[in-house]
Amino acid sequence: MTVPAGTTTVAIQGVGTMGGQALRDAGAPIGGPDAAVVARDDSGRLLDLAWAPETDTTVAAVAAGSDDGRSVIRHSCAHVLAQAVQQLFPEAKLGIGPPVTDGFYYDFDVDRPFTQDDLVAIEKTMRKIIKAGAEPYKLELVDRKGDVDTSEVMEVGAGELTVYDNLHAHTGEAVWADLCRGPHVPTTRHIPAFRLMRSAAAYWRGSERNPQLQRICGTAWESAERLDEYLEHLAEAERRDHRRLGAELDLFSFPAEIGSGLAVFHPRGGIVRREMEDYSRQRHVEAGYEFVYSPHITKGQLFETSGHLQWYADGMFPPMHLDEELSEDGEVRKPGQDYYLKPMNCPYHNLVYRSRGRSYRELPLRLFEFGSVYRYEKSGVVHGLTRVRGMTQDDAHIYCAPGQLPGELKSLLSFVLDLLRDYGLDDFYLELSTRNEDKYVGSDALWEEATETLRQAAEDSGLELVADPGGAAFYGPKISVQARDALGRTWQMSTIQLDYSMPERFDLEYTSSDGSKQRPVKIHRALFGSIERFFGVLLEHYAGALPAWLAPVQAVGIPIADEHVEHLQQVAKALRARGVRVEVDASDDRMQKKIRTHTTQKVPFLLLAGGKDVEAGAVSFRFRDGTQVNGVAVDQAVEAVAGWVNRRENVSPTAADLPLGAS
RNA sequence: GCCGCCUUAGCUCAGUCGGACAGAGCGGCUCACUCGUAAUGAGCAGGUCGGGGGUUCGAUUCCCCCAGGCGGCUCCA
Numbered sequence: 001m002t003v004p005a006g007t008t009t010v011a012i013q014g015v016g017t018m019g020g021q022a023l024r025d026a027g028a029p030i031g032g033p034d035a036a037v038v039a040r041d042d043s044g045r046l047l048d049l050a051w052a053p054e055t056d057t058t059v060a061a062v063a064a065g066s067d068d069g070r071s072v073i074r075h076s077c078a079h080v081l082a083q084a085v086q087q088l089f090p091e092a093k094l095g096i097g098p099p100v101t102d103g104f105y106y107d108f109d110v111d112r113p114f115t116q117d118d119l120v121a122i123e124k125t126m127r128k129i130i131k132a133g134a135e136p137y138k139l140e141l142v143d144r145k146g147d148v149d150t151s152e153v154m155e156v157g158a159g160e161l162t163v164y165d166n167l168h169a170h171t172g173e174a175v176w177a178d179l180c181r182g183p184h185v186p187t188t189r190h191i192p193a194f195r196l197m198r199s200a201a202a203y204w205r206g207s208e209r210n211p212q213l214q215r216i217c218g219t220a221w222e223s224a225e226r227l228d229e230y231l232e233h234l235a236e237a238e239r240r241d242h243r244r245l246g247a248e249l250d251l252f253s254f255p256a257e258i259g260s261g262l263a264v265f266h267p268r269g270g271i272v273r274r275e276m277e278d279y280s281r282q283r284h285v286e287a288g289y290e291f292v293y294s295p296h297i298t299k300g301q302l303f304e305t306s307g308h309l310q311w312y313a314d315g316m317f318p319p320m321h322l323d324e325e326l327s328e329d330g331e332v333r334k335p336g337q338d339y340y341l342k343p344m345n346c347p348y349h350n351l352v353y354r355s356r357g358r359s360y361r362e363l364p365l366r367l368f369e370f371g372s373v374y375r376y377e378k379s380g381v382v383h384g385l386t387r388v389r390g391m392t393q394d395d396a397h398i399y400c401a402p403g404q405l406p407g408e409l410k411s412l413l414s415f416v417l418d419l420l421r422d423y424g425l426d427d428f429y430l431e432l433s434t435r436n437e438d439k440y441v442g443s444d445a446l447w448e449e450a451t452e453t454l455r456q457a458a459e460d461s462g463l464e465l466v467a468d469p470g471g472a473a474f475y476g477p478k479i480s481v482q483a484r485d486a487l488g489r490t491w492q493m494s495t496i497q498l499d500y501s502m503p504e505r506f507d508l509e510y511t512s513s514d515g516s517k518q519r520p521v522k523i524h525r526a527l528f529g530s531i532e533r534f535f536g537v538l539l540e541h542y543a544g545a546l547p548a549w550l551a552p553v554q555a556v557g558i559p560i561a562d563e564h565v566e567h568l569q570q571v572a573k574a575l576r577a578r579g580v581r582v583e584v585d586a587s588d589d590r591m592q593k594k595i596r597t598h599t600t601q602k603v604p605f606l607l608l609a610g611g612k613d614v615e616a617g618a619v620s621f622r623f624r625d626g627t628q629v630n631g632v633a634v635d636q637a638v639e640a641v642a643g644w645v646n647r648r649e650n651v652s653p654t655a656a657d658l659p660l661g662a663s
Numbered sequence: 664g665c666c667g668c669c670u671u672a673g674c675u676c677a678g679u680c681g682g683a684c685a686g687a688g689c690g691g692c693u694c695a696c697u698c699g700u701a702a703u704g705a706g707c708a709g710g711u712c713g714g715g716g717g718u719u720c721g722a723u724u725c726c727c728c729c730a731g732g733c734g735g736c737u738c739c740a
Contacts, residue, residue, distance in 0.1 A: 105735095113667055200735030201666030208737045212666055215735070243732095247674070256713080256731045312740055344740060378664050378738065387739075473740050497740090524740090561697045588696080589703090596701035610699050622700055630699090 009060040029063075033222040036061035037069050037190050038183045046072065048183040064190065064222035074099035076185045077126075077194045077220040078106045084125035085216070088118075095204060095213045102230065103219035107202055113214050114199040122216070123196045130188045193227035194220035237487055240543040242536035243384040249544055249552070249601060252385070252535075261382035261389035263532060268552035271581065273535060275550050277370060279648070280394060280419065280527070287415055289368040289396060294348035296372060300338040305505055306347040307441060309340075311474050317341040317376045345371035346524055349397040350506040353520075358510040363520060364400040364408050370531065371395050385536035392531045399508065399520040408523065409457035409496065416481060416494045416527055417461070423538060424547060424650035425493070427484040429464040433471030440474050442501045450498040451477045457496075475501040476524075485541040493534070497524040545624055547650040548604040548641075555641055556598045557584035557619075560591050560610030567614045571607060571634055578642035599624060604653050605641050627655035636660065 029035050039047045039059040046068060047059070063069050078097030085092050085108055095107030108114075114122075185191060196218040204210040221227040238244075246252045251269030254262065265273055281291075300319060303309040309316070317340065324336025342348070349367045358365065372392045381387055400408050417428060432455055435447050458465045458479050472478055478497035482490045499522040502508075509517045528534030538546065548554050555575060557568030568584045575582040585594045591608070598606055606622040612631065613619050619637050620630040632640070640658055651657070 116668085198734060199667075202736045203665080206737075208665070212736075214666080217735080254731090260731070306740095308740065315739075346740090373740095375739080380664065380666095380736080381738065383733095475740085558700085559697095560699055563697080588694095590696090590698060592698085592700070593702055594700095599701055606700085608700065612699080620700080626701080628700060 009058060029061075033065035033226070034063045035190065035222075037064045037185045038062045038072050040068070046183050049186045064192070065226070070220075070222060071099040072183060072185060073191055073222060074104035074220045076188070077191050077218065078104040079184065080126050080129050080188055080191065081106045081122065081196070081216060081218060082108075083129055084122045087125055087129075088121060103197065103217060105202075105215050105217040107204070107213040107215045109211075109213050113201065114216060119196050119199060119216065126194070126196075130191050130194075191220055192222060193224040194218055195227060195231070233487065237489075237540075240487075240540045241384075242386075242539040245539050245544040246385070246536075251539075251552070259389070260379060261377055261387070263385060263388060263390075269535075271552040272546065272550050273531060276423070276528075276531065276535065276538075277394075279422070279549075283415075283419055283422075284368050284396070287366075289366040292349060292352050292367045292369050294342070294345060294352075294369060294371060296342050296374070297339050298342060298348070300340055302347045302351075303340060303343075306344070306350070306502060307474065307505060308344055308347070311439060312343065315375050315377070316343045317374055341374040342371070343373050343375050345369055345373060345393060345395040346397055346502065346522075347506075349395075350502060350508060350522075353399055353508055354506060358399075358508075358520075360401055360510050360512045360518070363510060364398050364404055365520075366396060366398045368394075368396045385532040388530070388532055391533065393529065394527045394531060396525045396527070398523040398525065399503070399510075400523065401510070401512070401518065402521050405453055405498075405521055405523075406456065409453065409498075410460055412496060412523065412525060413457055413461050413479070416496070416525070419527060420481065420483060420493060422648065423534075424541065425483040425485070429466060429482050429490075430458045430461065431466045431468045431471070431480045431482055431492075432458055433468040433478045433480065435472050435477065436470040436474070440472070442475065446500045447477065450500060454479050454496070454498055473497060475499045478524075483537075485537065486543070487540070491537050493529055493537075494527045495525070495529065498522075499524055545602045545604075545652050547648065548645045548653060549648040551602070551604050552581065553583055553598075553601070553603050554580050554645055555582040555605035555607055556594075556603050557582065558591055558594045558598070558606055558608045558622075559584070559586065560608065562586070564609045564611070564614055568607065568609050568619070571609070571619055571638065574634065574638045575641060578638060578646075580638075580642055580645055595622060599626075605644075607637065607641075621655070621658070621660065623654045623658075624652050625654050629655045629658065629660045632660050 036049065039049055040062050041047055042058045046062060062072070064073060075098065078099070081104075082094050082097055085106070086094070089108075089110055091111065093109035095109065097104065097106035196216060199214055199216045201212040202215040204213050219227065219230060221230060246269070249268065250266050251272065252263050252265045254260075255264060258264070284291075297320075300309060303316075319338035319340050321336045322339055323334070324332065325334040327333045348371075349369070352367060353365065370392050372390065374390050377387060377389050382389065398408060398412070420426075420428070432451075434451055440447070454477050455465075466482075468480075476497050476499040478495050480492050480496075481494040483493045484490050502522050503519050508520055508522075510520055512518045538550070546552075555572075557572055559565045559568055565584060565586045572582045572584050585598070587594070589597070595606060595608075602624060604624060608620040608622060609618075610620075616631055616633075618631045618633050620628060621632060621637070621640075622628045637660075640660055644653055644658070
């Protein structure tokens with residue numbers, strides 16, 4: 001929450017004094033990003049500035065540029081949008097128009113979807129409404145509850161509703177009205193900057209069983225500067241869109257021949273992926289995980305036992321019906337079997353566990369698999385690498401004795417966070433997803449215990465913890481790690497789920513020290529979630545300029561002229577011996593062109609060599625940011641590059657932070 | 664799955680109000696140039712205009728269906 005300088009708080013004494021007047025009298029700013037747009041009373045309620053208390057009270061100014069202030073501006077802007085739409089499309093009925101993150105929307109019931117041209121016209125009309133010459137309309141609170149013809153003005157929702165009329169400044173005539181809870185900016189002049197973004201269909205009240213309305217989305221800010229910053233932020237997000245970078249850097253593609261949501265990785269993408277996986281493997285070995293493998297298809301029985309088929313059949317590829325035999329007359333002589341593509345790894349791991357008797361001495365048993373799974377995602381949701389129909393999970397299932405849970409969860413959480421940090425993500429918060437009352441199995445007591453155990457582990461981490469009621473899978477609660485990327489966007493990364501149900505369904509046991517059979521508790525844990533998705537997130541986080549250890553090509557030798565190629569080949573050979581992925585660009589492009597090419601390809605180290613370098617047994621460094629260090633002795637250069645790569649430095653190398661004693 | 668929009672060369676995009684061999688830049692290939700830190704020049708190749716059907720004398724252009732993509736909604740074990 002932004003708390004602007006000069007926040008004004010004022011005590012109102014005497015009935016009938018408007019909050020806005022009191023704040024103005026107390027010196028609250030009336031213009032600019034700090035302008036008071038609404039008031040907050042001492043109970044935290046947001047109130048119109050026109051509101052007048054019935055008893056003595058204290059109100060604080062809510063600045064335009066605060067989170068609440070922006071929400072109010074956006075909400076008011078949504079009203080202006082609705083007014084403009086009804087002005088241009090008198091038959092349009094109104095749905096709801098709330099503020100949302102970074103903007104607002106308003107849903108309309110209209111005969112036909114809005115076109116691009118419609119949006120342009122609507123935006124123009126909105127601008128007119130906001131600043132119709134010197135005399136803007138006022139958006140004023142009119143207390144006319146119970147006096148509303150709801151067939152005219154569509155009901156918005158439950159709760160306290162008031163009619164807001166937009167009044168003409170001079171005549172006082174109501175030019176437009178909408179039902180709303182408020183509060184609003186005192187006049188439309190307090191909507192300094194907005195932009196309509198797009199229109200799209202949306203289900204009425206968010207349920208796909210309801211008819212669709214046409215939604216217009218927009219954004220609004222406390223100043224033109226903040227709007228511009230926001231638009232630039234969107235442009236930057238588009239520039240670093242992993243789908244675009246994937247093509248530009250020749251990393252992966254989605255051939256239409258394969259099908260929607262199914263990616264192929266090209267050689268360069270394959271290198272990145274292999275590095276990501278190999279490092280993860282190494283860390284898992286160190287942390288006591290054992291590696292297992294399981295097939296991509298299975299008979300349906302496995303997923304009936306696990307319960308997935310009951311809950312998630314819609315999200316699975318439909319079965320192949322195999323091995324059925326019919327007699328001459330068409331009777332089924334041998335019933336067939338349904339085989340399913342694997343949507344989850346965990347049932348297979350239960351079978352690994354169950355393949356022999358288990359002792360308490362083996363626990364916690366940590367099984368890990370880079371397991372490819374296939375899910376029939378709805379056609380409208382497939383999105384680049386972040387939402388696919390075929391993906392590889394870095395999936396681990398840990399079987400513990402109940403008493404081992406707290407310790408295991410704690411070390412697991414720090415393992416997960418440490419590993420994410422090693423890939424360069426370091427800004428996290430946790431989410432605790434609790435039971436979905438419509439979709440769960442297991443007793444209340446077990447859910448209660450599992451949820452509390454997870455909550456404890458989450459709280460011990462010291463990270464911010466956000467509740468996600470109803471977000472759990474059917475078999476148990478989960479903690480998810482949300483990571484913020486370089487643009488401040490959050491992505492759900494790792495999940496840790498507790499499961500008492502699966503061990504029971506699969507009748508998993510271990511023999512405890514007293515010889516009795518006991519049931520283990522299972523922890524499900526995905527770290528990247530899906531490799532593909534994590535790949536996409538990292539690409540966007542780094543804007544394609546991957547850390548050197550992940551970069552497909554780590555160094556390129558660029559000769560000034562052909563005669564310097566040989567020298568660079570020697571350097572490359574030395575680098576290769578140290579495990580560095582290096583190429584020498586011996587093409588007949590000019591040197592400047594080569595620098596451009598490999599800079600565009602985001603190669604972290606460019607090693608130039610001309611006559612001076614060859615003579616001195618040196619190379620000259622050029623980095624992605626354009627900085628350079630010339631005349632570095634070859635041995636030192638090789639050490640610098642190899643050291644940087646092997647240390648898995650995540651920042652982009654630049655002249656300033658490379659230890660090169662250069663000329 | 665639902666709504667809207669989109670699909671022209673490997674990539675990014677012009678263009679065709681239904682009519683002649685469909686254009687450009689980048690990329691690729693060839694040749695010349697051998698150059699000190701983000702684009703040397705010239706030439707060549709490359710497209711059944713996403714696929715199928717329909718309307719029409721004639722369809723890349725209009726209509727329908729399908730596929731793929733984009734933006735939302737819904738969903739996400």
